[in-house]
Amino acid sequence: MASTNNGSTFDLATAHFNPDTVAIVTGSAEGLGKAFAEVMLQKGVKGVCLADINESKGKETLEEFKKFGEEKVIFVKCNVTSESDIEAAFTETKTKFGTVNLLVNNAGVQNEQNWRLCVDVNVKGTLSGTYTALKHMSLSEGGDGGTIINISSLAGLIPIPYMPTYAATKHAVIGLSKSIMAHPTTKASGITIGVLCPSFVDTAMIHEDNVILRTESDRALAKGIQQQAGILQVSEVTDAFLTLLLDKSWAGKIMKISKLGGMQDQPIM
Numbered sequence: 001m002a003s004t005n006n007g008s009t010f011d012l013a014t015a016h017f018n019p020d021t022v023a024i025v026t027g028s029a030e031g032l033g034k035a036f037a038e039v040m041l042q043k044g045v046k047g048v049c050l051a052d053i054n055e056s057k058g059k060e061t062l063e064e065f066k067k068f069g070e071e072k073v074i075f076v077k078c079n080v081t082s083e084s085d086i087e088a089a090f091t092e093t094k095t096k097f098g099t100v101n102l103l104v105n106n107a108g109v110q111n112e113q114n115w116r117l118c119v120d121v122n123v124k125g126t127l128s129g130t131y132t133a134l135k136h137m138s139l140s141e142g143g144d145g146g147t148i149i150n151i152s153s154l155a156g157l158i159p160i161p162y163m164p165t166y167a168a169t170k171h172a173v174i175g176l177s178k179s180i181m182a183h184p185t186t187k188a189s190g191i192t193i194g195v196l197c198p199s200f201v202d203t204a205m206i207h208e209d210n211v212i213l214r215t216e217s218d219r220a221l222a223k224g225i226q227q228q229a230g231i232l233q234v235s236e237v238t239d240a241f242l243t244l245l246l247d248k249s250w251a252g253k254i255m256k257i258s259k260l261g262g263m264q265d266q267p268i269m
């Protein structure tokens with residue numbers, strides 16, 4: 001379906017990736033990361049590295065994605081809190097496909113009790129991925145340039161009373177992305193950074209058993225807010241993700257996607 005942003009017209013149905021695109025997607029064994037990897041393969045990328053801490057699920061997804069061609073997908077066990085794991089994902093991807101020109105920093109957790117883990121994965125993991133990508137992809141470092149997509153959340157833009165840690169980490173993802181985007185060397189390095197901020201999405205993360213809050217009484221608050229906001233289907237978020245990547249008028253922007261508002265541009269200033 002054709003959509004417009006800033007007056008330009010974009011047709012997602014016919015849009016395709018440059019066939020030289022090689023992507024690393026963190027947290028892609030399941031959930032949104034897996035779906036992002038799948039739609040990129042459907043839309044013609046050269047190769048995808050599934051980088052996830054969950055080896056068994058990651059290998060299952062690798063097997064499933066062989067339907068796109070045995071040579072198009074690799075799995076690398078990667079804990080994004082480990083800089084050496086992220087470095088290894090880049091090295092293995094470059095060895096297999098010759099380059100990396102797209103990084104999706106998608107791995108994330110929600111945990112208000114083990115809030116240090118939430119900060120480590122969501123903030124340190126995203127910073128670490130972004131810096132590693134700048135090192136490998138920058139034209140000045142011999143890379144091919146490319147795109148970094150950081151997955152934040154609507155929780156990165158508004159208060160979420162029952163999830164202060166998660167909201168803080170997702171605000172941080174926006175702050176770090178905006179700041180690195182604004183640095184003059186980033187553009188000169190041929191790197192564009194985009195940010196995707198989905199509202200609630202139907203993945204394991206929001207299933208009641210997996211939502212870890214500080215008090216049981218916060219559950220009622222969570223339920224009320226979720227009911228008000230509605231729950232996006234994964235396909236609605238993959239459409240937004242592809243639009244952010246393939247519609248040139250969205251390059252380097254912060255996109256909100258919600259049940260109530262659809263795709264919306266979040267001004268950087």
Ligand SMILES: NC(=O)c1ccc[n+]([C@@H]2O[C@H](COP(=O)([O-])OP(=O)(O)OC[C@H]3O[C@@H](n4cnc5c(N)ncnc54)[C@H](O)[C@@H]3O)[C@@H](O)[C@H]2O)c1
Pocket residue numbers: 026027028029030031032033051052053054078079080081106107108109121151152153154197198199200201202203204205206
């Ligand atoms: N589901 C939602 O409602 C929602 C809304 C907005 C934003 N997000 C964000 O989208 C991203 C994906 O979320 P999801 O809903 O698919 O979650 P999910 O729990 O379904 O999947 C998360 C994936 O990340 C992996 N992972 C966890 N810790 C990791 C680590 N340390 N290193 C590498 N991989 C790790 C998991 O193994 C899993 O494969 C997250 O950043 C999340 O914060 C989700």
